[in-house]
Amino acid sequence: MKRHSAQHAAQKAAAAPAPDTLTPADRYQELFTAVQGARVFPDSKTFVDCAPLQEPAEILAAYRAQCKAAGFDLQAFVGQHFAAQLPEPSDYVSVPGQPLCAHIDDLWPVLTRHPLEHPPRGSSLQVPHAYVVPGGRFGEMYYWDSYFTMLGLAASERAELLHDMVVNFAHLIDTYGHVPNGTRTYYLGRSQPPLFAFMVELAQKLEGIHALDFLPQLRQEHAWWMRGSEGLAPGNASRRVVCLPDGRLLNRHWDERDAPREEAWLEDVTTARESGRDPAQVYRHLRAAAESGWDFSTRWLAEDRPRDTRDSLVSICTTDIVPVDLNAFLYKLETTISAMAEQAGDSSASREFAQHAQARKSAVIARMWDATQGAFFDHDWRLDLRRSCLTAASVAPLFAGLAEPSQADALAKTIERRLLAPGGLSTTECTSDQQWDQPNGWASLQWIAMSGFDAYGHENLARTIAHRWLATVAAVYEREGKLVEKYALRQVEHEVTTGGGGGEYPLQDGFGWTNGVTRALLHAHPQHTAHECVAHSAHPMHR
Template identity: 30%
Template structure:
């Protein structure tokens, strides 16, 4: 069939207007209601153009609450029966289904009234399960390279792929592929990947190979939008949604790619781009292994053994090396290597900091930047700033005032809670599945008791250095100054998720959490008071107030439930899902990277904008960990609350309390 063209000029005379009313179903010839399964046969091209002409008055190829149409209703008919539609959500649903039909080259769309009226929570969850995960899936192989290599991050005409020196399978695969793809450049990495080497290839960006198995790339899920690479901690949260949606293939594939990275790159990468070679990410592999193995139909003990070996290797070689990410007090820090300005940042990102130094050298910022990059100008203070900046990016919280120009000097609560979880997971896995001891790939035999003692030691140290008894909360500890930061962040409460807190500590922490970080639309990334310490003219950091992020919500929900705070968890789950649902209803199915949870909107004004909001007609993939948070929240919410969600009942009406934080404890 001929493919429809949604860009054709609208038909004259089809200008329509939307009003905030329910969809009305009526017959032209009688007063009976049309049944929900009545099928409408709609011409795709004509109907799309009619909808856009009447309802998309701002020309963004979406039907949203921001449009201001011209007529009172839109009509669709079949066999003499007519449906009158006066609702933004239903009209946007219809536009989305027409767009799918257009992409599939259908001239007509057969659609029922129930499809147009699909309840919003059900629709969001269904599309995540049946469409979004597939659209977010990538592979580093012949089939997957075109999409990855065509993005703007490659910078030059070469399709460049870097392969580890000891991956013979990968090198043979891409060397063979190069024969039929003359623009493909295969580069073998050196055995010793130094910061100097990584800087030397900054002007030769490329993708880093991942696991090739049975002649194909092992699949992985990307965050969404402009991201075509596999990101570190995104992948763990995505896997929670994948397992709930029975996509075990993708969840296991990402864990396998993590293990490949540890084996061949020495760490789980921030992402598999050449400029991330010296940078890791928040560690979640042990949790990943436990959850996948629990969900695995036929328990593959060999897979468990190999994966556990790699997780232990990562723990010991990435996190527990003195002088690197292990500090003298026995706790850990993030610490990314690298030289100079991070090459992945957009032009002008560091203008304010560079201008301060350019003034000292009495030269324009652009000239100073070039001379600093080339090494003609050396400045230890600026070098240290970029160590902190890279380290902040390694933490996954890029960027936040909490870590700005101090990240490498902090024993952060989050990294130590995550490593405590590693130690407890290792104890559990060995005690449960390797009762006689676990023999790792390096030949060392580990026993559960060894990891129990490791975890207990870390707990003691965290209570000594990170716990603030006066405030009833954990805080990042600056081991250089010997002081707590007192910055109120969602990461301060990761010990709830890790199971590190005593019941007494949890009893102190939960009131603080609900007072400081509860907002109408979910948990805040940081408190308003903490960010107000910084000058108002400074850029708004995306991992700070008033924004909320999916990984924080998911970790904090589980932490609350694990300590018996089910009512608080349920309220915060509902608030977050309500924010996602309300924005999707009002804005043509939009599911973005993050939300302003104070104003409950995806219209976030921060340094990097909001990935996932730029699309025409229909969002194809949402955003990875946002999708996962929705599926996870839906799995935890009782049916009566899902019904309230479908009706978009305001959180304060559901819970009988205002969203404003209560008085501080």
């Protein structure tokens, strides 16, 4: 197998011309606002993913020349100048009678994209190698989704594709200084949960990659998350860094822009209008929540609002919150850099990052661990208060190796009592219309919990979560012949398992990280009855 080199990717990035980072809103200005405001497309993401049929500057000039004319038809103008890149059914149709494991293995080629397929002058960010997309409306590579997809690629013995994706992420760091939320220009203002260290660790277990090659990119990613930390006074925040009253540093989510998300422009404008707050502040909070990957959840809403309005996003306050999972992932990044630096012979850097990790661990435990409840909670740095809603993010310190064994023991009891459902691990204790709340369950959170509890010796709880989740996925696959983005977890025995609901868009089929986690669990649990599950109906796959 060929060796995948981060240095080679860095050399290619350095030799390439400067990337075009203009977003659709930058390019099309008042045309963009008109299209999104008039909802020319039912899904706000459609226009920002369109392929322009001529040079963008020419399209904007044509719009300005025509838009005030009597009878101007905006929808017709867009149809004349743009080609919508809507997901189309591929030639793949799920096979009735096909086992779940074989179905997932057959989906990898369907969900794989190649750089040369990108339409020119659009919003796609170029990467050097093939990659796997989630599916449906998500036709680009996403940051944290990809780690969970890679787990399945490893189980399916698709090591080369997994390695290609790791090098793609290294390329993104070399080119843009960080990993964007997804490979679109309109995602460049933010990242997603930083799992690159976990990706490198996973890839190192397979042939063809050397983890030390990626040390420069790991350090660059850490530097990006810590921008603004130098000289930051206690009780203040800058970008993604919060300085606690005692001077220790933790991180929050952020976005470099304070305008509506381009892929959800009308939704964000509506939320800001209904909130009665400064629109720029609301937009920043919404964008920061998108960086968290939990878009959206009551986790990011003010806790002093009346309960009957908590489903609304008008009280969103994401940048006020220090999330436990983000800081656990950054702890993993710091301990990984420390270990790699020691291996590379740089003892000074190794000590520096070990000290960063220890300071972060101490701050997380001091601010986020509730010994009475036996769980980790997010922290509101502005109010200097621990948040009250228990979420599945509480398990991230176990996944990252940050928690003490006694905390893992207490957390296992808490999770089993308060978040474990017959269908798997609940996302939060709060039920709402937001997709990252009850009743939905997500593959990523199941894996984080299973891996975390297993690492701390709670194999029975890890196995219970795994078996319940496999049963959930298998039930929908058996009935509908597909895997989906999220699932509505059964809260009592004998309820019918269904795909999840809520959120800003319809339930998506595919689906990258569900495939990945499910495939990895099928490999780890060869006796589970999900292996015997077969599709009862055919389902056309949307690319």
